Amino acid sequence: MKTKCKELLILGLTIEGRPFRPSDWSERLCGALAIYNRNGRWEYSEYAQPVIYEGKIGVHVKTALKDxxxxxxxxxxxxxxxxxxxxxxxxxxxxxxESPAPEETEVAWSVTKLTLALLLHQWKIRFKNTGH
Structure with a gap:
């Protein structure tokens, strides 16, 4: 199994645990992807949005932005x-x-059927020769 992270939270706390300054850093960072909509209003991208998480300022980033x-x-x-x-x-x-491609599944199933047929054939021969 593989685990993939779909989202990240950049939290406005430094390693020392102090709040990052200036206090509007998240709006500024997200502003790099923001646009003005038809009504002339500022609209943040769905891929980066300022948030408040547990009372701390942060930026919610979707990792799809990487692509x-x-x-x-x-x-x-x-x-x-x-x-x-x-x-x-x-x-x-x-x-x-990842599941195998359909062709691989079909080949694997064919090999399984063939193996089973050979085993049954050998089993019949073995019992014919012993007189059962």
Whole structure:
């Protein structure tokens, strides 16, 4: 089984446990992906949003951003690393091992049938020769 993290929380706490400053850091960081909508209102991306987690300021980041905009994802991770912020994996998903392709399954099933047929054939021969 593989576990993959779907989301990260960059928490505004330094390694020493002090709040990160300035206090609007999460809005500024998320502003890099934000847009103005049709109504002229500021709208954060679904991939990076400022949040408050257990009374602490943070940024909720979807790891899908890594595939959509690798440079922005790296920028956010570098920001957290350079400022020694706590990063918490959330939204974990556990995957079972990938199932084989249909062709592999069919081949495996054919081999199983063949093996069973050979065993039954040998069993018949063995019992014919013993007179049962």
């Amino acid at each position: 959509i905009n690798p440079a922005m994802y790296q920028f956010m991770m570098d920001f957290a690393y350079n400022n020694q912020l706590k990063v918490i994996p959330t939204g974990k998903v556990t995957y079972l091992e």
